[in-house]
Amino acid sequence: PRAACPTAEAVGQAARGMIVAGRLPDRRLVPAISALAERTGFPLLADPTSQLRFGPHDRTAVITAYDLIVRAGRTGLAPDLVLRFGDMPTSKALRLWLRRCGCDQIVVDPPGRWNEPSRIAGALVRADPEALIERLLPLLPQARIERSPWLLGWSAAESAAREAIAAHLGGSGSLSEPVLHRALGRAYGDGERALLGSSMPIRDAETFLEGGSRAVTFHANRGANGIDGLVSTGAGIGLGAAEPAWIVIGDLALAHDIGGLALAARVATPLRIVVVDNGGGGIFDFLPQADQIESDRFRRLFTTPSGLDLEPVAAAYGLPYERVSDEAGIAALAERDRVLAHVPIDRGDNVGLHRRIAAAVASATS
Ligand SMILES: Cc1ncc(C[n+]2csc(CCOP(=O)(O)OP(=O)(O)O)c2C)c(N)n1
Structure with a gap:
């Protein structure tokens, strides 16, 4: 036995x-x-x-x-x-x-x-x-x-939760972070890799990525130094796997590894860098101090937007630049071999949108 x-x-x-x-x-x-x-x-x-x-x-x-x-x-x-x-x-x-x-x-x-x-x-x-x-x-x-x-x-x-999310996001015109990740989830191809940055890409992907039958491999690098080296890491992931790779990061994470763009412009494998430009770190708006510190001070101490103009940055490293403002633009990235996709996001309503979706799911599942 x-x-x-x-x-x-x-x-x-x-x-x-x-x-x-x-x-x-x-x-x-x-x-x-x-x-x-x-x-x-x-x-x-x-x-x-x-x-x-x-x-x-x-x-x-x-x-x-x-x-x-x-x-x-x-x-x-x-x-x-x-x-x-x-x-x-x-x-x-x-x-x-x-x-x-x-x-x-x-x-x-x-x-x-x-x-x-x-x-x-x-x-x-x-x-x-x-x-x-x-x-x-x-x-x-x-x-x-x-x-x-x-x-x-x-x-x-x-x-019920998926339906409530879809109903809530259905009529969205401009790209919010939830809509962006839903669109990316439909764009990632079979056999491709995606590196999800901190703070919001990994969290929004967790909540808003519907599943699919394509074998996508996801990577993340969380922790105390989680936003360092992400451009280089993503380029290395694609190169090491010999597969197309996506790097989905915030504007601050890009600034932390801007030199990595030199490598990103040269790796042999397809690489799509999606910069979610919400003007600094997104997670901080969800924390209690967001309402307790005067907004300029909050921006200087917590969100710390990089203020970089990404079009000349991409040009300096020889990367094709594309400004993306809707779901169709995200879908089209799947055809690109190399791109720095700049996705400007209005952070003003981000916390409110997340809370409204949570409330919609709560009423749909209770
Ligand atoms: C090297 C390093 N510095 C600071 C942090 C703490 N941290 C985690 S997420 C984050 C904000 C990142 O901002 P951004 O890249 O714009 O992405 P978003 O938060 O908007 O998704 C910070 C400062 C970290 N993880 N690693």
């Missing part, structure tokens, strides 16, 4: 199990994790950088709008077991919600990694995730709770 496997026991006994997948460096684990979701009937909350949101694999259990769904706080969606792969997803709302729900959490952490900064896991499984899943699958009953009210509840919340 096979040795007992505590993870298989916990998964087999869970009535409301959930898989949470954060950043994984490549697409290697996609078949295994999606097979596990299929076998268990667990909803699969997938950060874009988990690589599970996009691809030809079975995506029926994939939940993309979890940040807004958990903010809405509907009861009945709380799990009794969480099985987590990769980093903790970016969403702070998800992190807090998982902490509050008090359920059992198993974090699968390959040796040499530390993916559990929240310190809420009941168990850390030090194993290669692929090997662990291979071991688990034959021990689990076939689709134990497939099409159960539990999974259907999550799928219904996902559809």
Whole structure:
């Protein structure tokens, strides 16, 4: 007989199990994790950088709008077991919600990694995730709770949230950051790479990227030095993979690695640099100090816009420049081999728009 496997026991006994997948460096684990979701009937909350949101694999259990769904706080969606792969997803709302729900959490952490900064896991499984899943699958009953009210509840919340977002963004004229990421999600091609910058691209991608059947690989570089070197990193990602790459970054991140444009202009692989020019760091408008400091001072101390004129910057490095102001312009970037796409965004309504969308999702999912 096979040795007992505590993870298989916990998964087999869970009535409301959930898989949470954060950043994984490549697409290697996609078949295994999606097979596990299929076998268990667990909803699969997938950060874009988990690589599970996009691809030809079975995506029926994939939940993309979890940040807004958990903010809405509907009861009945709380799990009794969480099985987590990769980093903790970016969403702070998800992190807090998982902490509050008090359920059992198993974090699968390959040796040499530390993916559990929240310190809420009941168990850390030090194993290669692929090997662990291979071991688990034959021990689990076939689709134990497939099409159960539990999974259907999550799928219904996902559809309702996506519809509420679409209804809200439908009539948008100019490009807002949510609309931009939705459009980018439709433009990324099969086999392409996308590097998502901090602060807002990684967050807005997490909330507004719908899934798709194209195998796109997402990268991010978060943390204390998260906005340094992103142009060079993106150029290196495309070159190393020998695949077309997108770099989606804010105006400040571009300023931090402006010298990287010299490399970006010369790499052999197609490279599309999308600069979300919202006049400095976008996240700060969401923080409490935004209303507590006089606006000029707030701009000088927190948002710190670069003030760069991007057209001559692109010209100086020999990069084709394009100013993009609508969704069709974003779609057209997929045809370009090399471009610095400048997307001016009016930051004035950004926080309000995010809050209205959250409210629309809350009423659609409650
Ligand atoms: C080297 C470095 N400096 C500062 C930070 C803190 N930080 C994270 S996001 C951010 C703002 C980035 O602004 P921008 O590139 O314009 O993107 P946006 O926030 O508008 O999405 C800052 C200052 C960091 N992560 N790395």
